[in-house]
Amino acid sequence: MADGVDELVVSGKSYSPEAAEAIRDFFLKREINKTLLSLNIADSIARRPEKEALASLQHLCDCFEEAPKLESIDISDNALGAKGVLVAKKLLSNKTEQLKRVSFRNNGLNYEAMKVVAEILLGDAKSSTLKVIHISNNLLESAGAIEAAYLVEKCPSLEEFEMTSTRVGREGSVAISKALGTCPSLRTINVSDNTFGEEGAEALADVLKECDSLEYAIMRDLSVEDDGMILILNALCESAPNLKVLDISTNELTEDSAEAIARVLKTKGSLEKVIVDENELGSDGAKTIADALDKELHKNLKEVSLEENAITADGAREIGKKCSNLPSLERLNLNSNSIARDAVDELAELLENILGDMEDNLSDDEDEDNDS
Numbered sequence: 001m002a003d004g005v006d007e008l009v010v011s012g013k014s015y016s017p018e019a020a021e022a023i024r025d026f027f028l029k030r031e032i033n034k035t036l037l038s039l040n041i042a043d044s045i046a047r048r049p050e051k052e053a054l055a056s057l058q059h060l061c062d063c064f065e066e067a068p069k070l071e072s073i074d075i076s077d078n079a080l081g082a083k084g085v086l087v088a089k090k091l092l093s094n095k096t097e098q099l100k101r102v103s104f105r106n107n108g109l110n111y112e113a114m115k116v117v118a119e120i121l122l123g124d125a126k127s128s129t130l131k132v133i134h135i136s137n138n139l140l141e142s143a144g145a146i147e148a149a150y151l152v153e154k155c156p157s158l159e160e161f162e163m164t165s166t167r168v169g170r171e172g173s174v175a176i177s178k179a180l181g182t183c184p185s186l187r188t189i190n191v192s193d194n195t196f197g198e199e200g201a202e203a204l205a206d207v208l209k210e211c212d213s214l215e216y217a218i219m220r221d222l223s224v225e226d227d228g229m230i231l232i233l234n235a236l237c238e239s240a241p242n243l244k245v246l247d248i249s250t251n252e253l254t255e256d257s258a259e260a261i262a263r264v265l266k267t268k269g270s271l272e273k274v275i276v277d278e279n280e281l282g283s284d285g286a287k288t289i290a291d292a293l294d295k296e297l298h299k300n301l302k303e304v305s306l307e308e309n310a311i312t313a314d315g316a317r318e319i320g321k322k323c324s325n326l327p328s329l330e331r332l333n334l335n336s337n338s339i340a341r342d343a344v345d346e347l348a349e350l351l352e353n354i355l356g357d358m359e360d361n362l363s364d365d366e367d368e369d370n371d372s
Helices: 017-030 050-062 081-087 111-122 141-152 170-180 197-208 225-237 255-267 282-292 313-324 341-354 364-371
Strands: 007-009 038-040 072-074 101-103 132-134 160-162 188-190 216-218 245-247 273-275 303-305 331-333
Touching: 017 050, 050 081, 081 111, 111 141, 132 141, 141 170, 170 197, 197 225, 225 255, 255 282, 282 313, 313 331, 313 341, 331 341
Parallel strands: 007 038, 038 072, 072 101, 101 132, 132 160, 160 188, 188 216, 216 245, 245 273, 273 303, 303 331
Antiparallel strands: none
């Protein structure tokens, strides 16, 4: 291995303590830590007894405690918990002024572990240089989100925040939303699969009004329903002039949200993907969205997805006609709706390779049979 390594990936294999020690010695001998910018040790101790896993993690962390240029650490997919975080303390600490990116996805982090993570990453510093924080697929709940919020509000340069599937409720969603409001450079927000409810939606909307740098708004399955989503969408109309991706799937949205979705479309010519799957927009909602699509405004739009929205043939035809004129569109997804077979055939002829799989749509006759 040549000197001057700036990126190292030691992931995807569960190392025994002996193997991890050998790896440590190999890297220390070559002084890789002096030039390293990015370290990935994700999924490197999984499926091992706790004692072995912690010993292996200690060896892997030891050789990078002194890494003066290290900017990115990915320690995801390891069953860390608070004990594992403490083992990695020397790797994570004393880098407040250099770390740009940390990933703790699927680490079994609960409230206590998240508190330790925040304390280690911040140390005695008043602020952090972190630009990317990933803490998805953990056991944070609202108490853990409040600890994460303490970290976020100390990261004025934060550009990307991901906290999906973390069992966060309304109290935690309000705390994390308010913390994100202290990050003027946010480009990506992904807080999907948490229970924001209307209270969390109000807090998030207040933040989104000021997110002029936002490009990726991924807000699936937040339990906000129409009232909460309308607040969020109206906020986006006032900001995010360069929004590229909007994903608001699985929020129990009905036709009542369609006008707000349309307003966002009319103000965002930068959009590349609009994903509104697994809602209840119906054909009237689909028509409202179709009316907002414009071939001149939406020259960058590559994907429109309205799967599983109780859309029938009329709504599907309107969406299809408008999408057929969009110059950059690569995919229209309308599967799992109630579109008659003849309308599916029309769409396939009109859109050719742009139309996604339609195998799960019911014909009119099949729909009537199921209702009887």
